[in-house]
Amino acid sequence: MTRITIIGLNYAPERSGNAPYTTGLAKNLAATGHTVRVVTGFPHYPEWRRQEGYDGWQKAESLDGVSVTRLRHYIPRKPTGLRRIIMELTFGVRALAADWDKPDVILLVSPALISTGLAAIRARLSIKRTPCLIWVQDLYSRGVVETSLATGPLARLAIRLESAILGRADGVVAIHERFRTYITDTLEVSARDVRVIRNWTHLPPAPATGQSELRERLGWETNETIVLHAGNMGKKQGLENVVAAARVAEASNSRVRFVMMGDGNQRAVLEMAAK
Numbered sequence: 001m002t003r004i005t006i007i008g009l010n011y012a013p014e015r016s017g018n019a020p021y022t023t024g025l026a027k028n029l030a031a032t033g034h035t036v037r038v039v040t041g042f043p044h045y046p047e048w049r050r051q052e053g054y055d056g057w058q059k060a061e062s063l064d065g066v067s068v069t070r071l072r073h074y075i076p077r078k079p080t081g082l083r084r085i086i087m088e089l090t091f092g093v094r095a096l097a098a099d100w101d102k103p104d105v106i107l108l109v110s111p112a113l114i115s116t117g118l119a120a121i122r123a124r125l126s127i128k129r130t131p132c133l134i135w136v137q138d139l140y141s142r143g144v145v146e147t148s149l150a151t152g153p154l155a156r157l158a159i160r161l162e163s164a165i166l167g168r169a170d171g172v173v174a175i176h177e178r179f180r181t182y183i184t185d186t187l188e189v190s191a192r193d194v195r196v197i198r199n200w201t202h203l204p205p206a207p208a209t210g211q212s213e214l215r216e217r218l219g220w221e222t223n224e225t226i227v228l229h230a231g232n233m234g235k236k237q238g239l240e241n242v243v244a245a246a247r248v249a250e251a252s253n254s255r256v257r258f259v260m261m262g263d264g265n266q267r268a269v270l271e272m273a274a275k
Contacts, residue, residue: 001035002034003037003102004029004034005105005106006022006026006109007040008022008038009088009111010041010043010109011026011041013051014045014046016262017045017046017232018138019043021199021200022109027065030064031064035101036066037067037068037103038069039069039095039100040070041071041073041091042054042070042075046264048077049075058070058071058072067101071091072094073087074086078265079265088111088112088113091112092115092116092117095115096121103130104130106119106123106132108134108135109137110134110138113161120168131170132170133171133172133173135173136166136175137175139183141155141159141187142182159186163187167189169193171193171195172189172194172195173194173196174194174195174197175197176198177196180194221255224256227256227258229258229261229262230262233260233263233266234266239260240270242258242270243270243273243274246258246274
């Protein structure tokens, strides 16, 4: 039996982003007999507001055999680059002082990268040199460039920061081969320390019946092709292209209907564009 502490900003009941994977891993590790503690934040994603029922400074729960410690942190209503950094810093500082339960191994989930870096410092400086692994669900430096949050020197700084944090871990897990290539080639992390473990589906099987009733209820024609985006509506998704595609489809009398389902910091912008 291994004592495992997982530290990450997102966890159930959040249903999108990193949370379903962190939750699923913790739950199944506990089910196989390991002692699992999770240090996480208050649920807030993708709505970017604290969910009801999560009050106070700290909250302890037991979920599916997992001991969960929730730490209150700053949640930006409009998650700009600077505000997200502040959110990660507030969670990271609180995670530094949290009870990690003397683990045999520590797993850090990135993003959030800054809080991951702070936790990695504590792990490295601890008297008992506990093995520390980082599970990369998204590439921080790629994200800030792709969303134009940082360019030039700031983009290079993001690359150096991510490289330093991942390079000091005892092991890195990437969710895709392309992530691994970026981590080894651009971030210059030793290839022998990086392993690819793909994410799994956390969705139930699609129903075999009921499609006609759903189309009728939503006012969709039976001969329309539905193109659905389900999940986060953030800057990185570039969903303004979906609105533009829908505009082209409408102008050409296409039988394609574009549907966006979910939430995120760009939802209001997309709703305005769709008008």
